[in-house]
Amino acid sequence: MQSLVDFLNGIIWSPVLIYLCLGAGLFYSIMTRFVQIRHFREMWRLLLSGKSSDEGISSFQALAVSLSGRVGTGNIAGVAAAIGFGGPGAVFWMWVVAFLGAATAYTESALAQIYKEKDEEGQFRGGPAYYIEKAMGQKWYAWVFALATILACGVLLPGVQSNSIGNAIETAFGSGPMIDTTIGTISLAKIMTGTFVSVILAFIIFGGVKRIAHFTQIVVPFMALTYIIVAFVIILLNIDMVPTVISMIVGDAFTPMAGFGAAIGWGVKRGVYSNEAGQGTGPHAAAAADVQHPAQQGLVQSFSIYIDTLLVCSATAFMIIITGAYNVHGSEEGMFLIQNLAADIGANGPMFTQLAIENSMPGFGKPFIAFALFFFSFTTILAYYYIAETNIAYIRRTVKVPGMMFALKIVLTVAVFYGTVKTANLAWAMGDVGVGLMAWLNIVGILIIFFMAKPALIALKDYEVQQKAGVKDFTFNPVQLGIKNADYWEERCKEQNTATEAATELDGEQVKPTA
Template sequence: MQSFVDFLNGIIWSPVLIYLCLGAGLFYSIATRFVQIRHFREMWRLLMEGKSSDKGISSFQALAVSLSGRVGTGNIAGVAAAIGFGGPGAVFWMWVVAFFGAATAYIESALAQIYKEEDEDGQFRGGPAYYIEKAMGKKWYAWIFAIATIFACGVLLPGVQSNSIGNAVEAAFGSGEMIETTIGTISLAKIVTGTIVSIILAFIIFGGVKRIASFTQIVVPFMALAYIIIAFIIILLNINMVPTVFSMIIGDAFTPMAGIGAAIGWGVKRGVYSNEAGQGTGPHAAAAADVQHPAQQGLVQSFSIYIDTLLVCSATAFMIIITGAYNVHGGAEGAYLVQNLSADISANGPMFTQLAIESAMPGIGKPFIAFALFFFAFTTILAYYYIAETNIAYIRRSLKLPGMMFVLKIILTVAVFYGTVKAANLAWAMGDVGVGLMAWLNIVGILIIFFLAKPAMVALKDYENQQQAGVKEYTFNPVKLGIKNADYWEKRYKSFGKSSSGARDLSGEPIEPTA
């Protein structure tokens, strides 16, 4: 099984996808005139001002849900893997992916807002499947994405998250008694952990998106802040090493430390895995937000990339490199370019990060990372459930099979329990297959949409025009802008026109959309 999954990964994660991720981010950065820099202040403003409604969640809640997907094991175990197989230079390429990926995140999230729908329960739904069908006009392609995403987010990716939880708990508190089961010998610690996680998960996902959003908007900021504070303390304790760490990251980024392209390959792979820009997961939460204009949530989601990679991932990387708690694998089996730790400590897991904190704060590292990973990974599993649920809602528009949501909840809960106890290498490899498939389908889709109609670019220009005019309330009229099939916004604009005279600037003059 491991060799088959590795074979698939070799095809999916070929250099073509790696350069496609970087290339798409660079392309959209130039096309939007580096929207991730120009509208940085606006991102902050929108983040603080958004409100929820009966139909949707607030911008901050949508950010929290998408961040719960972005901030997960990729930030703790994924960064360790990037350093372990690509050297410290891989961190530089994670930064590059984050910077350019912020523009990609704007594009895909704005598209999700433009083409979102209200489902039969009155909730907002949207994402790549929706905008691929409506903007590209290719329903078959949308179905392929939806099915691949249900499989990835409902079966493969949750196992990666829960596997890291199980490993972290076992490392922190011991394995306990070993128990023989039909799927192998499993430690009591992992069985108990898997059971607890599954029960809490079932309680929340049976409560719907509102309960998910309410949970993540509290937990994600709290845990991210606590994690960054611990990292900051360790960095302060070793402040004299910071220039050396920067030198290692920048210097190793352009040298074949772990083989030609290893730093780039692992940095981009784990960067995409961590911040998910272009992968197609973030747009699902973006579509659920209730905003005045599609560009607004695109900007908020763009900001989430900075939080994920430039803050949380960098915190992990600095802790690991400063404390020297890492090995760098060479090309041959069992060979190391750098070996600071025992050879039996795997790079595919949270051990580098746990040992880094433990070396600086004895007695704190292992239990703290177990605690942090539990919340990071658990909220990521919730985000994956919501993404899978949204794609089932998309399929249910055409194929009205009863009980599809219930079956998803059961399968995902079982996958989470099983993922807690299976081998880490297989869990990560299967997760990479899911991430890679979604990234291929989504990035190709948004590039085609860009050259067909540029709806996200048109929305950005319209928003900037209204900004310059100083409107009191933003509006979005897709018909005037030449954007087709944006049914929700067409209906909303008509109802807005009946209740007011439309968008007006500060002097009271009407503002017309400009394509």
Template sequence: MQSLVDFLNGIIWSPVLIYLCLGAGLFYSITTRFVQIRHFREMWRLLLSGKSSAQGISSFQALAVSLSGRVGTGNIAGVAAAIGFGGPGAVFWMWVVAFLGAATAYSESALAQIYKEEDEDGQFRGGPAYYIEKAMGQKWYAWIFAIATIFACGVLLPGVQSNSIGNAVETAFGSGGMIETTIGTFSLAKIVTGAFVSVILAFIIFGGVKRIANFTQIVVPFMALAYIVIAFIIILLNINMVPTVFGMIIGDAFTPMAGVGAAIGWGVKRGVYSNEAGQGTGPHAAAAADVQHPAQQGLVQSFSIYIDTLLVCSATAFMIIITGAYNVHGGAEGAFLVQNLAADVGANGPMFTQLAIESAMPGIGKPFIAFALFFFAFTTILAYYYIAETNIAYIRRTMKVPGMMFALKVVLLVAVFYGTVKTANLAWAMGDVGVGLMAWLNIVGILIIFFLAKPALKALKDYEAQQKAGVTEFTFDPVKLGIKNADYWEKRLNGGKSKPAADVDDSQAEPVKPTA
């Protein structure tokens, strides 16, 4: 299994995808005139405004749901892996992909808002499958994305998150002995942790998107703040080393100990995994928000990239490098370019971060990271469930197979338990397959959509024009802007309700003409 997954990763995460992620971010930064800088103040204003409704959630709730997907294992274990395999210079490339990715996040999230729908239960649904079908007119491509996303978010990615929870608990509290099962021999700690996580997860996912949003809007900001405070304390205790750490990150980015390719490759791979810019996951939560104008949620989601990578990931990186709690693996098996820790301390896991905090705050690091990872990873699993659910809702617009949602819940719970007890290398490799596949499909899709109609850019210019005019209540008229198939916004502008998703004629390969 490990060999097969590594082979697939070698194809999916070829240098082409690495530079596609960076290139798409640079392209959208230029075409939006660096929206991630120009509208920074507006991002803050929008984040604190807006309310939820019967159909949708507030901008802040949508940010919390998307951040629950972004702020997760990638911020703790992912950063450790980037340093462990790409050297400190990989952190610089995580920063680059975050800065450029903020523009990509605006574009994909604005598209999700423009082409969102109300489903048969009256809730907003949207995401890449929806905007690929409506803006590109290619239903087959939308279906490929939907199926790939259901598989990635329902099967492959949850195991990465739960695996880190299991590893962190085992590191903090011990294995508790080994137990033989029909699927292998596992520690009691991991089995108990997997069962506990699965039970709590079942309670929430059977409660619907509102329960997910209400849970994440409380947990995510609290845990992110607690984590950053701990990191800030460790950095202050070693403030004299901060210039040295910056020098290592910048210097190794271009002449890195593990080679430029390793630093860029691991920095971009783990950067995309962590902040999800271009991956196509963030737009699902963005579409669920109830806002006055699509550009507003695009800006809010753009801001989430800063929180994830420039704040939380940087906090992890500085703790690890300041305390020297890392190894850098060489090209050969068992070879190290830098070895500060024992050879059996794995980079694909939370141990670097746990040991970093433990060295600065003895007795706190291991249990704190286990606690933080539980909430970070748990809320990320919730976000993955919501994303998979949204893509099943997309498929059900055409093919109503009974029990699809229930089957998703069961499969995801099994994947979470299985991921908790399995080895870290296999879990992360399977997660990379899911992330890479979605990134390929989504980035190619949004670039094609840009050259076909530029809907996200038109929405941004329209929003800026209304800002300049000093309006207090923003409106969005897709027909006036030449944007087709934005049915929800057309009906909203006309004082009506959007056409139910079940009634949409999606049998055509070409875009359907807008209805009156």
């Protein structure tokens, strides 16, 4: 299994995909005139405004749901892997892919808003499958994306998150006795962890998207803030080393420490895994938001990239490098370019981060990371479920197969348990296959859509015109802008026009003189 998955990764994560991720981010940054910088203040305003409705969730809730997918094991174990296989310079490339990816995140999330729909229950649904069908006009391609996403988010990716939870619990509290099972010899700690996570997960996902949104909007900001505070304390305790760390990160990004290609490759791969810009996962939550204008949620989602990589990932990287709690693997098995830790401490896991905090705060680091990883990874699994559910909803628009949603919940719960007890290398490799498939399909899709019609760019320009005019209640009329197949927004415009006409007539009746 490991050999097969590694072979697939070698094809999917070729240098072409690495440079496609970077190139798409640069392209959209230029086309939007670096929207991630120009509208930074507006991102903050939008983040703190907006309300949920019966049809959708608020901008902040949508941000929390998408952040729950972004802020996960990639921020703790993923950063460790990037450093362990690409050297400290890989962190620089994570920053680059985050900065450029913020423009990609705006584009894909604005597209999700433009082409969103209401499902059978009256809730908003949208994402790459929807905008590929409506903007590109290629339903077969949309189906391929939907099926790949159901496979990735329903089967392959949840195991990465639960695996990190299991490893962190085992490291913090011990493995306990080993038990022989039909799927191998597993520690009691992992069996208990897998069972606990699976039961709690089932309780929440059977409650629907509203329960997911309410859970994540509380947990994600709290845990992210707590984690950053701990990292900040460790950095302050070693403040004299910060210039050296920055020098290492920037210097190693352009020197062949672990190979120039290794630094870029691992930085981009783990950067995309962490912030998910271009991967096509964020747009699903973006489409669920109830906003006045599609560009608004695009800007909010763009801001989430900064939170994920420039704050949380950087916090992890600085802790690891400052404390020296890492090894850098060479190109051959068992070879180390830097070895600060025992050779049997794997880079594909949370150990580097746990040891980094443990070095500065003895007795606190291992349990804290286990606790943080549980919440980070658990909320990410919830986000994966919502994304897979949305793509099943897309398929059900055409093919009505009873029990699809129920089957997804069962399969994902089993995948989470299985991922908890399996080896880290296999779990991460399977996750990389899922991320790579989605990234290929989505980035190619949004680039084709841009050259066909530029809907996300048109929406941004329309929003900026209304901003300059001092509009308080923004409107979006796709017909006037020449955007086709934006059915929800067309219908919304008709309803608004009907309401305005009715109000005008009522005013006229009220001012008519009586006989």
